[in-house]
Amino acid sequence: MSIAEKENALIDDFSIYDDWMEKYEYIIELGKDLPQIEEQLKTDDHLIKGCQSKVWMNAELKDGKVVFTADADAVIAKGIIALLIQVLSNEKPQDIVDAKLDFIKEIGLQEHLSPTRSNGLVSMVKQMKMDALALNMTA
Amino acid sequence: MVETSFDIELIRAQFPTLQQKVGKYPLVYFDNGATSQKPKVVIDRLDQYYKLENANIHRGVHYLSQISTDNYEKARKSIQAFINAKHDHEVIFTSGTTDGINLVAQCFGTLLEKGDEILITELEHHSNIVPWQMIAAEKGLLVKYIPLLENGELDWDQLDELLTEKTKLLAFAHVSNSLGTINPAKEIIKKAHSNGTKVLLDAAQSLQHFKVDVQDLDCDFLAFSGHKVFGPTGIGALYGKEDLLNEMPPYKGGGDMIKTVSMEKTEYNELPFKFEAGTPHIAGAIGLGTAVDWLSGFNYNEIQQYEDELLSYATEQIKTIDGVTIYGEAKNKSSILSFLIEGLHPYDIGTLLNQQGIAVRTGHHCTQPVMDHFGIPGTIRASFCFYNTKEEIDLFINALKKAVDMLK
Numbered sequence: 001m002s003i004a005e006k007e008n009a010l011i012d013d014f015s016i017y018d019d020w021m022e023k024y025e026y027i028i029e030l031g032k033d034l035p036q037i038e039e040q041l042k043t044d045d046h047l048i049k050g051c052q053s054k055v056w057m058n059a060e061l062k063d064g065k066v067v068f069t070a071d072a073d074a075v076i077a078k079g080i081i082a083l084l085i086q087v088l089s090n091e092k093p094q095d096i097v098d099a100k101l102d103f104i105k106e107i108g109l110q111e112h113l114s115p116t117r118s119n120g121l122v123s124m125v126k127q128m129k130m131d132a133l134a135l136n137m138t139a
Numbered sequence: 140m141v142e143t144s145f146d147i148e149l150i151r152a153q154f155p156t157l158q159q160k161v162g163k164y165p166l167v168y169f170d171n172g173a174t175s176q177k178p179k180v181v182i183d184r185l186d187q188y189y190k191l192e193n194a195n196i197h198r199g200v201h202y203l204s205q206i207s208t209d210n211y212e213k214a215r216k217s218i219q220a221f222i223n224a225k226h227d228h229e230v231i232f233t234s235g236t237t238d239g240i241n242l243v244a245q246c247f248g249t250l251l252e253k254g255d256e257i258l259i260t261e262l263e264h265h266s267n268i269v270p271w272q273m274i275a276a277e278k279g280l281l282v283k284y285i286p287l288l289e290n291g292e293l294d295w296d297q298l299d300e301l302l303t304e305k306t307k308l309l310a311f312a313h314v315s316n317s318l319g320t321i322n323p324a325k326e327i328i329k330k331a332h333s334n335g336t337k338v339l340l341d342a343a344q345s346l347q348h349f350k351v352d353v354q355d356l357d358c359d360f361l362a363f364s365g366h367k368v369f370g371p372t373g374i375g376a377l378y379g380k381e382d383l384l385n386e387m388p389p390y391k392g393g394g395d396m397i398k399t400v401s402m403e404k405t406e407y408n409e410l411p412f413k414f415e416a417g418t419p420h421i422a423g424a425i426g427l428g429t430a431v432d433w434l435s436g437f438n439y440n441e442i443q444q445y446e447d448e449l450l451s452y453a454t455e456q457i458k459t460i461d462g463v464t465i466y467g468e469a470k471n472k473s474s475i476l477s478f479l480i481e482g483l484h485p486y487d488i489g490t491l492l493n494q495q496g497i498a499v500r501t502g503h504h505c506t507q508p509v510m511d512h513f514g515i516p517g518t519i520r521a522s523f524c525f526y527n528t529k530e531e532i533d534l535f536i537n538a539l540k541k542a543v544d545m546l547k
Contacts, residue, residue, distance in 0.1 A: 020162065020494050025545055052502055052517075053486045074484035075546050076491075 003095055006087045007103035014107040023107070027079035034082040035089065037069040048127045051120030053077040059131035065090050066132050080109075081124055088128055093136035097129055145441045150526050153178040157526060164496025167531045167538075172316050172475055172522030173500055174366045175347060177430075181369060184429040188422045196421055197395055197412075211421050214428025215411070218376050221431040222361065223352040228410040229384065231377045232424050236343040237266040239362030239377035240310070242414060243339055244270035246387040247308065247360075253279035256305045258336070261287040261512060262315045262322075265505040267341045271310065285311070287512050291318040291467035295327060302334040309338045313345035317504040317520065318467025319450075319475030321345070325356050332357065337383065343367055347524070348446060348473050350439040353378050365423060370430035374423030377414075384410050391416040442525045446474040449523045449532065456536045460543060466518050474523040477504075483546050485519045491542035492519075497535050 001009070017023045037046065037058045046056040053074030060067050068089040072078040087103065088096050104110050109121065151157055156176040159166045168176060188210070194203035196211050212227075219227040233239040257271045261284050275282045283301055286294045293311075302309070309331045314321050328338045339360040345351055347368045353361050360383070365374040379387075389396055389407060393416035398406040407413045453476050457463055462481030479485065489501035502517040503510045510517055521535065
């Protein structure tokens with residue numbers, strides 16, 4: 001599936017909930033399937049800056065595609081990074097850099113997590129793109 | 140029953156912000172420690188200023204300038220009355236508590252010598268720590284701390300030992316923003332004075348809850364923010380005793396703070412203008428004057444009694460939730476409830492409360508040393524104002540229970 005197709009699938013998934021509490025329940029569930037970062041990589045170097053909770057992320061290149069793993073000490077942050085990984089992991093670095101990620105707006109997540117210092121959604125996306133860009137240059 | 144003028148519905152009706160919904164939930168605003176909502180009288184005053192009175196103050200010979208100057212100076216008198224300062228020129232308009240403390244740190248700081256000591260406490264907001272660390276680094280001063288106890292009170296028993304002949308200033312919070320602890324200001328100030336130490340009181344969290352009288356407390360400086368006492372943002376005031384303010388040189392140069400300027404030298408203006416360089420926040424000052432006049436119309440004993448009731452009720456209710464730890468259990472406490480729930484991150488709780496219309500604050504509340512003391516990264520803080528109700532506390536507790544169920 002392309003990034004756009006994965007985004008559309010998520011928009012469909014979210015469309016069945018009309019209550020934001022239900023959407024959060026779903027986000028929390030997604031966090032439970034998060035591809036876990038290895039314990040020894042949970043260092044300050046892997047922390048995403050700008051989150052109120054701790055979110056560690058690692059990016060590696062495998063067969064020309066970026067594979068993300070992560071963990072977080074807050075359940076909702078964990079769900080959100082899982083959501084982003086679901087869309088962006090196993091994709092080519094350039095595709096990740098170019099991804100518009102309109103689904104964030106479509107499912108209404110943006111409004112609920114405005115780009116302030118108290119939430120990490122924007123920081124997470126930025127870090128994923130920066131990691132992809134760095135890996136693109138080494139590839 | 141004592142006759143009371145305290146009608147909660149009439150009070151709430153004066154706050155347009157409180158009449159809103161967040162999605163399908165009524166807004167429950169429990170972030171009063173961060174900022175208070177504004178009564179209509181303040182909003183209307185700002186509106187009137189910009190519609191009918193806007194002009195730069197002082198020096199203007201024209202009609203509007205005279206009106207705005209008069210109203211700006213009238214606001215200073217309102218603040219003078221509000222804190223019971225002896226003179227109106229002891230009230231300096233600042234941008235807020237942080238600005239006031241920085242002014243004292245920089246200007247009083249120039250009077251200090253290498254090796255002098257500043258005494259603060261472990262309970263302070265960063266804005267009452269960092270300015271002292273900065274001037275200490277610049278002038279070779281030493282910053283010492285009154286330690287915090289487990290219940291959220293300060294260990295004032297150590298005051299005698301920490302006050303030395305070199306302690307030139309003691310700066311402390313009247314009320315802790317993260318734990319709610321009310322410090323026994325009058326008693327502490329008396330002790331400091333007997334040591335020849337001047338005192339700055341950070342009143343950011345006190346004036347909105349109880350009567351503060353600078354002459355009765357005998358503090359040398361007092362800083363507060365307008366936006367926490369129902370006034371506009373970006374304005375606040377610093378009170379300082381006349382002789383001290385006269386002794387201190389200004390640290391901001393510019394218009395309005397001078398008497399004469401030549402190419403060689405400048406003669407500073409008198410108080411309070413010496414410390415108010417540049418065009419001030421005129422509308423803000425006038426709005427703040429209105430806010431404190433409005434607040435002064437209430438009986439503080441009733442406010443305090445009502446807020447104490449809200450805090451006791453919330454404390455009692457929150458204890459029914461499994462795994463709750465309350466941070467800050469001082470005997471004398473303001474209406475701030477800081478807590479954590481075992482195994483759950485404050486950010487998750489705050490996010491899910493927000494989804495249900497409840498506004499609380501999560502994080503370290505700009506008091507990292509307090510959080511370090513308890514070995515926690517932050518708390519969830521619900522801070523109450525006298526426009527809040529027990530019904531809102533019920534909504535908060537139910538929303539909290541729902542959040543806990545979702546997260547556990």
